[in-house]
Amino acid sequence: MSIGFTSVDVLSCNCSSLPQVLIHHGLFPTSPSQPHMAVSLDLLSFYWTLFECSCDAINALVSTLKTYYSRQGFQMTDKKVHSTIVLLNTNDVLL
Numbered sequence: 001m002s003i004g005f006t007s008v009d010v011l012s013c014n015c016s017s018l019p020q021v022l023i024h025h026g027l028f029p030t031s032p033s034q035p036h037m038a039v040s041l042d043l044l045s046f047y048w049t050l051f052e053c054s055c056d057a058i059n060a061l062v063s064t065l066k067t068y069y070s071r072q073g074f075q076m077t078d079k080k081v082h083s084t085i086v087l088l089n090t091n092d093v094l095l
Contacts, residue, residue, distance in 0.1 A: 012021040019029040022038045029035035050057075066076060 027038035
């Protein structure tokens with residue numbers, strides 16, 4: 001199993017367009033007229049399945065980040081993101 005980009009030579013003729021030939025070989029062209037790259041249809045299928053299940057993954061990620069940052073000493077005060085202005089005394093020193 002290779003990781004990353006793989007070069008594949010695709011032979012075509014005038015009877016089919018290059019995007020049609022790529023689709024026939026399981027590759028989705030990145031351009032409709034003159035593609036220079038293509039993505040595996042299997043990879044796109046996997047990505048679609050991941051997208052369908054992403055709600056669960058996002059909730060798991062958020063829960064993990066909340067726990068991680070809580071352990072680092074950060075506390076979530078509410079579910080909305082807002083900025084807080086902190087007024088310091090002139091005796092306070094910032095490092």
